[in-house]
Amino acid sequence: MEIGLIRGLGTLVVFIAFIGVVLWAYNSKRKKGFDEAANLPFADEPKSDQREEKDSRSNNE
Structure with missing residues (x-):
């Protein structure tokens, strides 16, 4: 066998x-698992409603 054929x-x-x-x-059976894994870095972030409420309180003070 030549090296070109092997390559x-x-x-x-x-x-x-x-x-x-x-x-x-x-x-499609595994897509849900991949979507959940893709969103794991964002799991610890506060929800947008809580974050906006906190920001509005700090602006009023």
């Missing part, structure tokens, strides 16, 4: 694996 087959295997990961990530 070509390696590229093909990696490309097929990439397509598999993309399809797995966009699978």
